[in-house]
């Protein structure tokens with residue numbers, strides 16, 4: 525099989541939402557049924573300013589080395605999904621990050637600088653059977669190419685020793701700490717907020 529990346533329009537995401545959510549649930553090892561809780565939110569996100577999504581899909585290796593058409597890619601089985609959008613003050617995530625920045629003593633100038641122009645890398649997931657082939661990095665690079673924002677921010681669960689593929693990927697891409705051990709309202713897990721300047 526050969527893997528390809530394809531940009532998704534909001535309509536494409538709507539059509540492939542179930543598949544994208546199932547990759548997310550398998551990659552994050554969340555319980556089945558989480559898809560149902562997230563579906564409306566993922567659709568709402570497609571309407572946010574600067575929303576962009578990229579899927580990784582698989583097709584049999586073409587015998588003649590030809591490149592499949594966009595239509596073929598949009599019908600191919602999905603193995604990875606990534607999306608994000610431009611951060612804004614009315615978004616829950618930004619409000620949570622601002623509260624966290626206050627908690628760690630960041631001054632208003634630093635908060636304004638961080639919040640004024642950023643792309644939130646909201647989701648990045650590769651199905652477990654397709655991980656470890658560089659697809660996650662390829663999705664992140666495609667998503668972050670040609671962005672108008674001055675930097676990118678994301679949150680990822682804290683892991684002992686930063687020892688998982690997500691952490692290795694973000695560090696390899698040059699992400700640095702913005703807030704560590706942060707608890708979003710309503711979630712018992714600790715998260716790190718990481719960021720880096722754009723362009724990548």
Ligand SMILES: CC(C)(COP(=O)(O)OP(=O)(O)OC[C@H]1O[C@@H](n2cnc3c(N)ncnc32)[C@H](O)[C@@H]1OP(=O)(O)O)[C@@H](O)C(=O)NCCC(=O)NCCS
Nearest residue numbers: 551552648649650655656657658659660661680689690693
């Ligand atoms: C985090 C995640 C998106 C990273 O995607 P990935 O495709 O698995 O990983 P990367 O693109 O970083 O690739 C890294 C691996 O591919 C290998 N690789 C890199 N380029 C390659 C290439 N061109 N060909 C083959 N292998 C390659 C690297 O050697 C590395 O392997 P290793 O981790 O065994 O050392 C993915 O692992 C995932 O979905 N994890 C679970 C969900 C998750 O944590 N999401 C992020 C939440 S914030």
